[in-house]
Each structure stands twice: as C-alpha cells, then as structure tokens.
Amino acid sequence: MLLSMKDINKSFSGVSVLRDASLEVAPGEVMALIGQNGAGKSTMIKILTGAYRKDSGSIQFDGTQVDFSAPAGAQAAGIATVYQELNLAPHRTVAENIFLSREPRRWGLLDRRRMRAEASRVLARFKLELDVDRPLEDFSAATRQMVAIARGVTQNARLVIMDEPTSSLDEREVGVLFDTIRTLKADGVSTLFVSHRLSELYAVCDRVTIMRDGRTIGQHPMSEISRVELVRSMLGRELTAFATRAKDEARGSDLPVFLHAEDLHAGTRVRGVSLQVRRGEIAGLAGLLGAGRTETARLIFGADPRDGGRVAVEGRETSYREPVDAIRDGIGLVSEDRKVEGIVPELSVRENMTLAILPKLRVGGVVDRTRERAIVDRFIKALGVKCSSPEQPIRELSGGNQQKVLLARWLCTDPNLLIVDEPTRGIDVGAKAEILKLLRELADDGLSVLMISSELEELMAAADHVTVLSDGQSVAVLAADELSEERLMTEMAHQNEIGSEGARAA
Template sequence: MTFSPVSASPPLLEMQGLQKSFAGVKALDNASLTVGAAEVHALIGQNGAGKSTLIKVLTGAYQRDAGTVTFAGQPVAFGSPLAAQRGGIATIYQEVNLVPLRTVAENIFLGREPRRYGLLQRPVMNREAERLLGELGLTVDVTQPLSSYSTAIQQMVALARAVSINARLVIMDEPTSSLNEREVETLFGVIRGLKARGVSVIFVSHRLDELYAVCDRITVMRDGRTVYAGDLKDISRLELVEQMLGRQLRSETRQTGFVRSGAGGQVLLQASGVTHGARLRNAAVEVRTGEVVGLAGLLGSGRSELARVIFGADQPDAGEMRLAGQPVQLRSPSDAIAAGLGFCSEDRKAEGIIPELSVRENLTLALLPRLARAGVVDPHRQAQVVADFIARLGIKTSGPDQPIRELSGGNQQKVLLARWLAMQPKLLILDEPTRGIDVGAKAEIQQLIGQLAQEGLGVLMISSELEELIEGCHQVTVLRDGQTVARLEGEGLNEPQILHAMAQGSAQDTVHP
C-alpha cells in the first residue's frame, strides 16, 4: 500500500480505520480517506471496491461499525444524509435525485424555501436561483419544470443546490456519465471555480483522462480497503490501473489451459462505429463462429453498453451491425433472439433468475413459445428439455421443481446458460459469467464455454478478470472511454498489452497482433 501525506495544512476531511459489514461480509476493511481544504480529490476503484459504502458512511446513509471521521477539525457521526447536508457536505449522485415536475428554482431550494410570515416568497426564490445558476455560467428559465431541461442542466441545478447550502465539501458521483464533451468542460470549469472559493470536491469517476484533467490527489480502493493515496501527478495511468486491479505488469504471456488453434470460422457478428449517448463512441467488435471473443476494459469503459446495443436492448445513435454478413437493425431483445442471439446479464439476481420459480420454469422461460401448442405448453417436451440440460451442464439440483433461489450461484448461472442454449443461438453474449461463484463452479463454466465454442457457437464474453480473458478467449477487444482501442490475439494477447490499452490506448493506435 502506498500513501503520501496531504499538504501541511489541516485536512478538511479525515476518515481512518473504517469498518462496515453486511451480513458478515466486509464492505469496508480498515478503509481511509483524507481530503485537503480547497482540493479536488479523485476516488476510484472497480465494482465492489467500497467507494459507495465509504461515501454512504460519510454522509450518514450507513452507520460505521468502527473507525473515526473528522470533518472541519471536529469528530462527526452524521445520522442521516440531511444531517450531513446541514453539516456542510453535499452529494450529487450519478442519477440526479431531484423532483422533475417541480421548477428549477423549487428544486434548488427544496425544503429551504424562503418564506415570510409563513408565505412562500417565490420572486425572491426565483431571483436567488437565477443568481446561483449565473455563477455556474448557466442562464435558464428557473420557473420551468426541471424535466424540461437536459441531463447536463439538471446536473448543474443539483450543483447549484449544493452551492446554495454553503457546502464545504461536494461529492460528485460519476457526474460526467451523461454529458457530452462541451458539457464536461463546463462542469470542470465549475469544479475549478469551487476550488478557488475554498470548496473541496470528491470526484468519483472511472475515466482516467478526466481525473488527470481536474483532480489534485487520488485515493484508490480495492476489496473494501484503501490501497493507494497520493498526488495524482506522482502516479501514471498504467500504475493506477494496476492498483485498481491488484496486479503488477508482467512481461510474460499467460496462455495456459486454452487452445486457440482451429478457432475462427465465418464472420458471425460485425459491429462498427457504434455510438450511444456519452457511453459509446465509435466502438467496434467482431466475432466468428467457434470463437470466444473477450471484451475488456475498466468499469465505465462501455463493455456492457456495447453488449446491450448488440442485443437490441438499447438503440445506437450511429453505427452498423452485420450478422453473417447481412446488415441488421435489432430494435428489441425479441428481434435479437429471433436473429439467433442470447444474452446472460451481469446481474444474475436482478436480470436473470426469477427466484421464486423452479429450475424447470427458469430454464425454459425463453423457450415456452416453442414448447406450446395452441397456447398450451407441452409438459412432456418441457420435462425432456430440462432433463437433457441438467445432465449436459451438470446442474446440481434436487430436481427440476426445486426453487432456483435454493441453488448455488454457479448452478444458477448454469441454468441461465441452459435457458439460452435451449434456444439454439448462433451467438451467446455473456456479461461477467463467473462473477460471484466459487472457484470450482467457475472452472466448470469456463470449460463449458470452451466446449460450446468448439461446437461452433460464437461467444462474446465480458470479464473483469484478465486471466479469464487471456486463458479463455481466442481474441480480446479492449474498450476505453467508450471506444475500441485494441484487438489482441495470438502472441499479442497478454497482460502487458491489455493493461496498456486499458490505461493509455486510443482509437488511433488500435493494437493488432
């Protein structure tokens, strides 16, 4: 762990030795965060690193199990976000938590409306709202509903609300995720203005370029712990990626356990120039029959967003997609399924299984229309399909009628794989297929994916584990800030190449073998 001291002046915020557990699972494990006065401080880490928990402990949404928090020189233990706000800490979340149908001015002063003799002073409120937004370089009609303005303006309104409570610390959680480049520059100007006025900012983002553009210091979290803290100028992008992933750059190539020869039949999927809002910008990927293609990138790089566009769950603003050489427009997941695509979501519990239904019902959910005659499901055909896949995939269950919620995470994932394999897809998209399952089940699923590819299935696999990508894919496409920055295969598919692309790659220097 590396920690360099903050400036000689007393810090505005100091969090030390923080512990927080949920049902025995440690979300924070001796975590720390120190933010100086008039400082823009970056807080980064992958999913599950503990960033959100740390912020919620600071703002009173969660109560810490152990540790100390000192703000403006005083020990604090806020009992709620409202108490934290009154204490001088304002939080602006990625999803703007304001009231869309209320006016801009009402949102800025929500709960703090200026009154005289109990009556709302609306003209005073509107003038003050205009003044606050003017200081942020924004001129809008504050009497209009917030919903009538873009996400960027809504972000500015949330920021104006933070400024209006005289916050000494503003926390910004992924504030640029829905902004275009011009709007991002405007926001950065506002952040620099806050710093000049003595306000500190905690800036949470996964876009490394943004961190270096606007932040002074940085704290990196991993697995609930603080693993690095120091001046941003003292650490390179590559070193940051290594700290986030918990691994050092190695020169050797790791290619054990997977045979790449014989891969790559006819081109099955070609997606190029895919643009979707601020999340994807000219992304591209190609998958052949019998090939496992990995999608790599830091959280926020656009991996899941690209998968959703390919599956028709989101519509692109620009780009082209071809299946088996033919241009297609998949306007919904139903179109994608009809075209021979399957998709296992990253969030198995929220978007995959239906907990109260049985293994049988979950496995055949997508197949039901094909199993029905005159609208009635043939129970014999359904039972045969379920029995075949339980045996083929080695699903450990007491029987097809066992509720799927009672199965282990690995066996739940096998049921979801079986759901799509029963549809006989040409291309299967897997978003973090081994996340949250034990080592033994992970190895079984990795082996199964390899077998499916050998049988001719095309697989597009998203994974945050470099070893899983290197050992289990014929090719890896790397995304960074919504762009494809590398396509790696053969001897070029190794940790150094992936890490360099994730940290520093650009669309102009796409790496080929």
C-alpha cells in the same frame, strides 16, 4: 483537516468490506478517491453521509466528532453528494430539482420567482442556459448530470462529494465542471472526487487516496505519483493488458453474418445507420455523445420503434415490436444504465441473474429451484462474480460484479448475439480488463457481440472491426488493422464538422 475518518470498519452479512480504512480532506482541497470496484470507496462515502452506519472507527468533520444517522444530517452539516446514478425527480422542473427539499419561501409560501431566478443564476456558473420551468426529463443525460452537480454546489457545502461526475458529460461539459471545482477550491470548499479516469485526476486533483480490498493503502500528492505507480498501487499487481488478439489473427470476412442492419432511421437521433455483426466476432460501435449509438442498439433490440430501414438476422428480415421478440431470436441487451434499466437492487444475485429465463425454469407454474441454483452457481463461478452467496442483495455488490451478473442474465438464455452498451462504464481498470477478456472468450466460443464504448482504447483492444457513428449516421467501418485513436477521432470529428457546416449553410 476539514474531514478525518480513522479506523473505519464495516461488514455486510458477515463479509468485511472496510477494515481500518481512513480518509482525510483538507480545507479547499480536491482529493481523489480511487480503487477497484469492491475496494470500499462507495461504502466509505455512504458511511460519511449517513446512508450506512459504521461498525467502528471515528469521523471528525470541521473539528467536530460526527456520526450521521441519515443523509439529511450530513447535508445540514455542510456535506453535499452528487452520485454517479442520479437521484433526481425527472417529472419535476429543473428549478424544483435544484432546490428539492430546500425550496425558498416567502411568508410561508413557495417563492417560485426567487427559485427560478436562483436556479438560472447557478446554472449560469456552468455556462448552461436552460428553461428552468421545463421538466428535467426533457433534457439529455449530460444536462441532467450537470443539474445534479448544480444542486450539490448550491447547498452551502463545505465538502462536495462527486461520484463519477463526468460519466455522462462531453468534453466541453467536463471542462466547465473542472472550472467549477477550481472556483469552489478558491472559495475554500473542498471536493472529494471519485473517478476511474486517471487523466481527470491529474487535471483537477491535489492529492489521491488509494483503497484496495477495504483498506486505505496510501495517500500521495498527484504531482508525486505516476500513472503506472497509481494503477499498480490500486491493483496490488502489474496491470494486465486488455484482452486482444494479434491483428493477423483477427476474424475475417469468411465468417457468416448473423446480424445486418441497413439504413436505420428513428426521429432525429438515428438518420441512416448500417452495420453488421458476424458469428463469433466483436463488432464495435463508436461515436461521440449523441451520435446515436444507444438509440441504434434499442432499435435493433425492439425496445424502440424504427421509422425506416431493415434488420436481418441470419438473412431473415425481422420487425421486432418489442424486446421479447428479439430475445426469442437469441438477442440480448446489457443496457448502459445498469441501475435504472439493469439490476433490480432489492432482489438477490440469484433473482437478478435468472430474471430472463424464469419462464423456462417453471414446471407446472413453479420455478425449479434445483435447476435454478445449478445455473446460478455455474455462472457465478464461470464469470468470477464476487459475492457472499447467491442470496446476497445485488445492491451490495461492486459495480463490476453487478455488471457480471447482468452479463450472466443474458448468457443464461444461451444467446446468439449479445449487445453490450458501455460494458465498463463506471468500473475500475482491473474490472474493465476482466470484462473485456470475458467478451473476447465468449466471441471465441462463437457468440456474436456488438460492443458500444466511449473508450477508444477498449474498442482497439477488443473489437474485430468498428462502425463509427456521427450525428445519427454511420460514417466509417474500420477493420482491426486500421484501428487507432487518431483514425477513430478523425472519422468522428471530420463528419461532425461537415454536419455543422451543413447546418450553418441551411
């Protein structure tokens, strides 16, 4: 075996997160690592790469007993890691990011010509033609993800760890990534592939390691385990279907409209979006990568200025200059990137949860800790947040529980409308069901919800109607009884074809 981790144990603040866990990867193998949030996947990876120290157990890599004290040691040994939340330098160039801390030198000086040439060469493997002298921040999230992966595979690694590498990629880019993984495999390089998308596992992985509650509960060839068996093993129970209501129980047009956005414009990303959200319903927002979904949410929330269009709340036209104005009107936004725009990793669960209501908790300039604790305890219980205590650092929680804390942050403000951008991104199928069930219950209690999702089955399960965006425009509104994957994809694809033909004609 190239990698063998045996009987790994790890605890945080007295809470056990790994219990006799194991992981093996053979040379030239693509191994899937799956499990619910909190199963221990990330902790296993961080122990392997030296970000965490194990309490006990053994690790062998390439026939040698190892115990890395820092990520640099793992990289030097031939282990490259591409994390879901990108760890790049956006203000530096593409070439500098690819060779960060490994810059080629000549006569002791930085060899920029060689660095640019090699950066262009490795990007060509991903079918990317970029100006490698431009800052990374000039490019889309999907391109930044591909640069991070390119950086990982240029480290002469024996093992490449990919943590949710496709979360920001479109279908073409996913195909290019899978081709790269297969090329690495042919070259004898192993890949540890972490993903919650089961179709990806079956497309590219040889075997799967399943974790649950900090333990390794099985390893199977992908060809010998069905999707149902995989999910059942991961959850330890029968999968509960996404929360949904029968079509004939769907909310109707008799409910009052809380939010109405009409003909929104902002640069080239939003070029005519109209939508509405009624009281006590979940309104879905669908579209392909780059369709303008997140940009629309930010316009509504006042996070970005709009060039045109109007937004009305309960019939009253608004012009939010900044998010605080939207918050005063009872609007909250749970952003897509919980690491960058959501949680404050060094703060506790309590501190993260009450950030949005601190002004209301102050008495004479001092926070009322008794009232704060009561609010935090109530939402931890109501949302089922799994943590050792409210004082546990939020960075130690699983992705699903971090997402629940962010939902609680806005629910603390007693909002009228909650905008949730990819609420289940990067979390497992069990946690997805819990989040969607929670949103359904909140809507049934009268909260208006605008849900942006790339997962069509989630929209079909949870939404009362869906507005479809394409190329920055709203192209269709589908009622609950009209929703199907085929109909949603047809609306998105058809309009994109029209847009492409129009561009060619111009």
